[in-house]
Amino acid sequence: MKNINNIFLSGLALFSMLFSSCSDDLEGIDENPRNITQEQLEVDFQNVGSLYKPMFENIYQYTPPWSYQLQQNLNADVFSGYMTNPRPFVAGANNTTYNLVSGWNNFIWSVPYSNVMNNARTIENETKDEFPELFAVSQILKVTAMHRVSDVFGPIVYTKFGASATTSEYDSQEEAYTAFFNDLEEAIQILSDNIDSPRFTAFDLAYGGNYESWIRYANSLRLRLAIRISKVDAAKAKTEGEKSLSHPIGVMESNADSFFINGTLDHPIKTINNSWGDIRMNASMESILIGYDDPRANSYFSETVPGDNTTVPVVPGSLKGVRNGLPLLPGYADELAQKADYITFAVLNDNVLTSSVQLMTAAEVFFLKAEAALRGWSGSGDIQGNYEQGITLSFQQRGSSGAAAYIADNTSTPQDYVDPINSANNIAALSTITIAWDNAASNEEKLERIITQKWIAMFPEGQEAWSEYRRTGYPKIFPVVSNQSGGIVDTNLQIRRIPFVDSELQTNPDGVAGAVTKLGGADNAGTRLWWDVPGGNF
Template identity: 80%
Template sequence: MKNTNNIFLSGLMALSLLLSSCTEGLDDIDENPRNISQEQLEVDFQNVGSLYKPIFENIYQYTPAWSYQLQQNLNADVFSGYMTNPRPFVAGANNTTYNLVSGWNNFIWSVPYSNVMNNARTIENETKDKFPELFAISQILKVTAMHRVSDVFGPIVYTKFGESATTSEYDSQEEVYDAFFTDLEEAVQILSNNIDSPRFTAFDLSYGGSYEKWIKYANSLRLRLAIRISKVNPSKAKSEGEKSLNHPVGVFQTNEDSFFVNGTLDHPIKTINNSWGDIRMNASMESILGGYEDPRIESYFNVSGVIEGEHKGIRNGLPLLPGYDDELAQKADYVDFSLLSDQVLTSSVQLMTASEVFFLKAEAALRGWTGAGTAQANYEQGISTSFQQYGLSGSSNYIANSTLTPKDYVDPVTPSNNITALSNITIAWDEGASNEEKLERIITQKWIAIFPEGQEAWSEYRRTGYPKIFPVVSNQSAGVVDTDIQIRRIPFVDSELQTNPDGVADAVIKLGGPDDAGTRLWWDVPGGNF
């Protein structure tokens, strides 16, 4: 027994030594070879690269389609005069009739904060000091998304985002625009200093990693924002606009410069339009495009089924009309009005085009900004560039037409919706016209060219009053919104009222008026534009 125990103990000791020597590298052996260390992630920037895609795809959210429907389609796309719904949702008491549905409008706020601001903050923390050009791109994308949010609500949470886990302080719209300009200036400088870096190529859904293209876009975006504040702060607008116009890289010059998000999914309006039948051509589009005999109407919309061979739009803000028992019965009579064309509902989502930039330059020239060129040359180039975008010829004849004007609207289903055209503005440039008339031409053609980007179109309508789009048929705002002046903003959302009441209270003070849909934003100055 004694000898056996000694042998057993000797064996245990030998086994122990063997196990000890074998386990010295087991941590390395047991680690999954597919796991990637933080150091390895940083080598090819995958630690932040995955954060860009949700930013690109949530400037507005195009999947699922119902999220986009609530984030933009049932507000800006309709308020802009581009589209309207054949179905009177909520028995006609909905956003389109100014009886705002707060549950819908929460998405305008929540989508960009969850998917853009959060990811941009992480990218900033990970890259600003080590890889500044990656940070610069995230700043440009952040401004792209958040100026849209500010142009809906006014004051927003921006410069102090993430400072507190429980409350957030709002910037006034003037403060947030100042921050936008600062962020774009910094981004342009960083990219100019790192022009040949390939670090962003693998994550770029727009420009294939070309920093020169990103600089052009940042300059073009800064020009857009400068024009936006030209009535409320003309000196600041001129200063910022001229930085873009006179920058060595400059702004968009061709359609190849335009800013699209190149995804793999169809535009969400395609589902809303084709599958659900929830959106159609707006009567204002029929009036203006039809009156001008504009060939772009074929690229934007299909002919209707209600009148053979014709494009037919629907008046905005239809109530549940007399004679209809429910929403679906009314929708059935309007469902054959013009659908949007698949040509504008592609997987490349349009956010800013070269044609828009030419119209921005035309207005800058009217306002006397250096580097803008002449208003007429830019106006005409804006039209021809838009024609080129859709592969259309004949822009010269269109530009020269001095007789065609928007046409009256006729509703073949409900004649009480008929309305006379609100403008007699023609297409051809008139150098002898007033600046106000020239601006109406510029904005009307810009409105046509930037379709289907309803957020920008609504913002420019509010800023300028152009083009003159038809008012809603039914205004159910209980006097909050003037039918002729139309809706000016969306009230602060329920989620903020519930979780950040002090922040919202301060934001209302900064708004300078009641938290309702009739209060004008800071840059929305009443009266003439000159």
């Protein structure tokens, strides 16, 4: 994004045109846009089928790239410790320094509501009774999108979406998660009962109409959500997690089971990274990947060569990250001058920015199973075996060799970070955790190993990485250089959520007021979500 302020204004104008008809209850979003006859459905399902592609491609929005930049890249991708922006947008007063730009954050809410929730409701109305398997897939996609929204804001409009003509009532996050589990349970059962139906094949951008694969994904997603609530509701978490682990079809076991959206467009980060130069490797990634001498580092990132307009002393052959939350530093005339130096740091590698967009991998599932075993859930298997298989599958996914030697490494640790431009940004590594499994370690240390390796394996999916960081505190990522939240966000605890968006405050004030009472704290970026329980993990 060459000028995010101008593009944001254009995007806001577009947003206003798209949603000017919305009333207090997202009216227009929840209306059926077509009159689909039963006869048309029975021919080839094309009318209802056309609603799935927007659902796949707007879990986060593929195009235009600036929409994704606002929906996820300038929040979760950065807050996770994966990436950061070399340009200090808005003179350094932006999301990455916790001076949240509310207009940017509207997209986190509006995109999935307009393109996922709306379409899921139409599909439900048109297919649930006669063609339940089509409904079931839409439910899985709906949970995929909306748990991410809840993990940003907390309470969301979910079970009562479109139920009122005057207001949109929010569920608490606990209520939303209960609904997620119920929706996944129903979808899994429907697909199990219709396992050989070919009806979804023509519309499937993930599994080619294979319902066994969809069931494995839905079970894996349920396991993810169960682990997510394990600190706040251990009994519910165990029950839901064990449903997935004991299911006859089970969870993901191989890289072929991973959930990728196989579209025709490259990952939107590719434009943000390559064409605009608006995102680079985060210093936390450098500290951990280079400290571990991780062979996947060169699959994730590539060295850039300083141009003639910079004097940055980047060491050839190195992968250099940027500290998160940089203000406009002294000595730079403006944002672009600072960007000219930091843009020379490591770029994301094109092989993680393909048209097959990663949302969940088998490697992640093995790390989930490792934590489930650590928590004593039945059917989860051996902790160490799951941990090491998660690493092995991640290496295989990235085409990296040396997994066995990496797994056996009991000496390498994250390294200190050195900024070759400004030594004030230097910082010592925050962890001494090693790679090799240690059965004698405490449960807390074992969990740090599991989450650190899961964090590496999930790249570049920043939303899930940020959620897991908030839940566990791992991996230990560097705090922002400049905290401009005015005391709302603790620098060491880091940002916990995004406040409710302007579009909702303006059109649904009663709904937002009710949501705040369910939040359990002030509507700001320092308030923890329901599952974000302070203190240790055990």
